[in-house]
Amino acid sequence: MKANPRIDAEWLHGRLEDLARVGATAGGGVTRLALSDEDRVGRDLLRDWMEEAGLAVRVDDLGNMTGRREGRERIAPVLLGSHIDSVRRGGRFDGPLGVLGALAAVRALDAAGIETRHPIEVVNWTNEEGVRFEPAMLASGVVGGRFDRAYAYDRADRDGVRFEDELRRIGYLGREEDRPESAAAYLELHVEQGPVLEDAGVPVGVVEGIVGITWLNVTVEGQADHAGPSPMRLRRDALVAASRLVAAVDRLARETDEIAVGTVGRLVPEPNLINTVPGRVVMSADFRHPDPATLDGMVERFRAQAEQLSAETGVSVTVDRFWTSEATPFDVGVVGEIAAACEELGLPQHRLWSGAGHDAKYVADRGPAGMIFVRSRGGLSHCEEEFSEPADIEAGANVLLLAALRLAD
Numbered sequence: 001m002k003a004n005p006r007i008d009a010e011w012l013h014g015r016l017e018d019l020a021r022v023g024a025t026a027g028g029g030v031t032r033l034a035l036s037d038e039d040r041v042g043r044d045l046l047r048d049w050m051e052e053a054g055l056a057v058r059v060d061d062l063g064n065m066t067g068r069r070e071g072r073e074r075i076a077p078v079l080l081g082s083h084i085d086s087v088r089r090g091g092r093f094d095g096p097l098g099v100l101g102a103l104a105a106v107r108a109l110d111a112a113g114i115e116t117r118h119p120i121e122v123v124n125w126t127n128e129e130g131v132r133f134e135p136a137m138l139a140s141g142v143v144g145g146r147f148d149r150a151y152a153y154d155r156a157d158r159d160g161v162r163f164e165d166e167l168r169r170i171g172y173l174g175r176e177e178d179r180p181e182s183a184a185a186y187l188e189l190h191v192e193q194g195p196v197l198e199d200a201g202v203p204v205g206v207v208e209g210i211v212g213i214t215w216l217n218v219t220v221e222g223q224a225d226h227a228g229p230s231p232m233r234l235r236r237d238a239l240v241a242a243s244r245l246v247a248a249v250d251r252l253a254r255e256t257d258e259i260a261v262g263t264v265g266r267l268v269p270e271p272n273l274i275n276t277v278p279g280r281v282v283m284s285a286d287f288r289h290p291d292p293a294t295l296d297g298m299v300e301r302f303r304a305q306a307e308q309l310s311a312e313t314g315v316s317v318t319v320d321r322f323w324t325s326e327a328t329p330f331d332v333g334v335v336g337e338i339a340a341a342c343e344e345l346g347l348p349q350h351r352l353w354s355g356a357g358h359d360a361k362y363v364a365d366r367g368p369a370g371m372i373f374v375r376s377r378g379g380l381s382h383c384e385e386e387f388s389e390p391a392d393i394e395a396g397a398n399v400l401l402l403a404a405l406r407l408a409d
């Protein structure tokens with residue numbers, strides 16, 4: 001076996017540019033919604049590039065595309081993948097980096113004359129973003145066993161067009177037996193979509209897992225009243241009370257630790273008139289943390305503060321915890337190999353948690369998984385300004401390559 005395989009950075013940047021032309025927006029981003037004509041054109045290109053790299057391409061019943069490179073033994077493959085669909089006016093690297101980075105890794109193994117013990121499969125997961133067909137990570141969720149296929153097929157976009165019908169229309173409705181196999185390991189290279197790596201001054205991050213998320217609906221009931229005749233001491237102003245809850249969400253997360261986050265992103269006061277004391281406020285709260293007990297603890301402390309506020313002010317507060325996505329810690333062995341790959345390349349081993357969902361979450365239901373993050377400029381994503389430096393992309397792809405080689409051999 002020859003030593004030191006490395007990514008062909010020029011090839012990778014060229015293909016990222018080619019793909020970014022499909023659905024390109026005036027502002028330098030892309031709109032390539034799942035199963036749209038743009039997605040089809042992107043898929044056709046990807047299929048060509050997979051075949052050019054000598055991979056055997058198959059498409060499954062959810063449109064997931066898999067390109068296979070055989071190993072020395074007929075055992076479970078090492079899967080490398082991500083998605084090529086985008087949000088509306090999204091960035092050019094969110095998704096494609098993980099698919100084309102994987103393809104660049106396979107090409108690097110070929111160029112170095114390296115055969116691996118495990119087969120390697122490059123996967124493009126359908127409908128990761130969930131913008132056109134909700135929910136997100138739909139196809140990896142079916143493969144991982146979270147959703148039924150019938151449920152996925154019946155998802156419809158805002159025009160009522162069904163997922164299954166669009167798969168068939170663009171020519172990417174394949175067979176169930178062509179799904180990606182249960183993997184010996186799964187690796188996903190992705191842009192960070194946050195500012196942590198930039199803040200730390202490191203190009204690449206070793207992802208420890210995907211945080212748990214919980215959503216609350218909070219209703220504050222006071223008394224609507226005329227803004228003029230009602231004296232301050234007799235008011236039950238729902239918005240004033242709600243503003244203290246907004247501050248509580250922020251403070252609870254800050255007091256917990258460096259990783260915890262808490263956000264009130266939606267707040268609707270009623271009747272929302274300039275000369276009326278607000279009688280009712282409906283607001284959201286979003287808490288995230290890797291540790292389920294810590295996440296529960298934040299919610300409990302929030303409830304306690306809501307009760308205290310209610311006792312102090314006479315408004316009533318109801319807290320409905322209506323949705324939770326449990327945390328997914330990645331496999332320690334896979335995470336360790338990613339860290340070792342960073343070390344081999346002389347890169348810092350900066351560990352962080354993902355605050356957003358990725359296909360790796362559902363793939364992790366079926367086997368050991370891990371992710372590699374590449375620094376995002378300004379932490380921006382899901383927008384046209386999303387950008388990662390070419391040198392950072394190259395570094396991330398090389399980490400993917402070396403981690404894949406360690407896991408596949």
Ligand SMILES: [Zn+2]
Nearest residue numbers: 094095128190
């Ligand atoms: Zn993504």
